[in-house]
Amino acid sequence: xxxxxxxxxxxxxxxxxxxxxxxxxxxxxxxxxxxxxxxxxxxxxxxxxxxxxxxxxxxxxxxxxxxxxxxxxxxxxxxxxxxxxxxxxxxxxxxxxxxxxxxxxxxxxxxxxxxxxxxxxxxxxxxxxxxxxxxxxxxxxxxxxxxxxxxxxxxxxxxxxxxxxxxxxxxxxxxxxxxxxxxxxxxxxxx
Amino acid sequence: xxxxxxxxxxxxxxxxxxxxxxxxxxxxxxxxxxxxxxxxxxxxxxxxxxxxxxxxxxxxxxxxxxxxxxxxxxxxxxxxxxxxxxxxxxxxxxxxxxxxxxxxxxxxxxxxxxxxxxxxxxxxxxxxxxxxxxxxxxxxxxxxxxxxxxxxxxxxxxxxxxxxxxxxxxxxxxxxxxxxxxxxxxxxxxxxxxxxxxxxxxxxxxxx
Numbered sequence: 001x002x003x004x005x006x007x008x009x010x011x012x013x014x015x016x017x018x019x020x021x022x023x024x025x026x027x028x029x030x031x032x033x034x035x036x037x038x039x040x041x042x043x044x045x046x047x048x049x050x051x052x053x054x055x056x057x058x059x060x061x062x063x064x065x066x067x068x069x070x071x072x073x074x075x076x077x078x079x080x081x082x083x084x085x086x087x088x089x090x091x092x093x094x095x096x097x098x099x100x101x102x103x104x105x106x107x108x109x110x111x112x113x114x115x116x117x118x119x120x121x122x123x124x125x126x127x128x129x130x131x132x133x134x135x136x137x138x139x140x141x142x143x144x145x146x147x148x149x150x151x152x153x154x155x156x157x158x159x160x161x162x163x164x165x166x167x168x169x170x171x172x173x174x175x176x177x178x179x180x181x182x183x184x185x186x187x188x189x190x191x
Numbered sequence: 192x193x194x195x196x197x198x199x200x201x202x203x204x205x206x207x208x209x210x211x212x213x214x215x216x217x218x219x220x221x222x223x224x225x226x227x228x229x230x231x232x233x234x235x236x237x238x239x240x241x242x243x244x245x246x247x248x249x250x251x252x253x254x255x256x257x258x259x260x261x262x263x264x265x266x267x268x269x270x271x272x273x274x275x276x277x278x279x280x281x282x283x284x285x286x287x288x289x290x291x292x293x294x295x296x297x298x299x300x301x302x303x304x305x306x307x308x309x310x311x312x313x314x315x316x317x318x319x320x321x322x323x324x325x326x327x328x329x330x331x332x333x334x335x336x337x338x339x340x341x342x343x344x345x346x347x348x349x350x351x352x353x354x355x356x357x358x359x360x361x362x363x364x365x366x367x368x369x370x371x372x373x374x375x376x377x378x379x380x381x382x383x384x385x386x387x388x389x390x391x392x393x394x395x396x397x398x399x
Binding site for chain 2: 012015018022052056063082091095105107116120127130160161164174182
């Protein structure tokens with residue numbers, strides 16, 4: 001087993017384990033250990049985790065507060081604090097694990113046991129990153145060419161034009177990639 | 192609308208992996224049955240397009256914006272199976288490479304958004320005239336996954352509780368998840384439908 005596959009497997013086992021642990025102290029310890037393992041990068045890692053999970057956790061906390069206020073002092077929501085702390089710690093731990101471990105994993109090498117899966121993922125990733133950059137350019141172009149705030153009508157027209165462009169581009173790229181792979185004999189010995 | 196890691200109980204994500212695994216294998220077999228070499232490159236590139244469609248933002252009243260799901264458009268143009276597989280790949284890439292979404296919620300997201308949304312969009316496409324069908328496909332592709340996600344999330348407190356009776360995973364039941372998730376997506380669905388219709392017109396009304 002190569003290093004990347006071992007790391008990915010270790011990450012998956014840790015995720016399942018974290019989803020089975022219900023002790024808030026254990027989850028907090030796990031979170032501290034993951035952050036500490038980042039060394040000098042612990043601060044930026046914690047900030048990234050908070051940014052990624054903050055909206056979800058804030059929505060859950062707001063919902064809980066709303067229910068507690070509706071239920072009044074006698075409601076059972078008042079006792080839900082530890083449960084919400086446990087949920088928040090689990091979500092933070094899982095996000096920290098993902099941001100700590102996954103950047104060190106080469107997906108192409110970790111998934112090398114299946115040539116098809118590796119090839120589809122690598123192709124999809126390469127296209128996705130290129131498409132994302134182009135999408136950003138399109139959005140900047142819309143902002144630059146619109147003197148006022150973009151309204152719903154303009155946004156729908158721009159969204160539709162962008163979607164149509166990317167769908168046409170996807171069709172074209174699929175054809176080009178197929179020809180390139182065919183020319184290199186890829187489909188002769190596909191698993 | 193997709194669910195992050197930590198909200199779903201193992202009693203749900205375990206079986207969901209089983210069901211999704213069978214459907215992934217069936218979907219791939221179905222796509223490969225065409226024996227066209229372009230099947231896999233097409234899957235990869237449509238996956239990238241599916242990811243980009245999710246980035247399209249429409250301003251909503253009140254100064255906020257909503258991201259369309261693009262599920263209806265994908266299902267209308269490429270079929271429900273392709274939409275399911277492409278969105279599954281998007282969720283896999285988001286979970287493992289982009290640090291978004293999650294591994295435990297992946298099969299639930301794929302089944303609710305990819306399969307549920309894809310099938311609902313194909314059903315909407317049966318409506319006539321064709322323009323109404325395309326709009327309905329876009330709307331249903333946002334509304335139906337929202338309902339399915341709300342039902343799955345609202346199920347969590349009924350499934351797993353600690354000794355004190357407090358939920359171990361997502362804490363709110365259906366009475367909160369259904370209105371909180373579905374109502375905004377009825378509005379997002381209108382944007383989804385409008386973009387699907389306009390994109391269909393821009394593509395020259397060739398497909399679907």
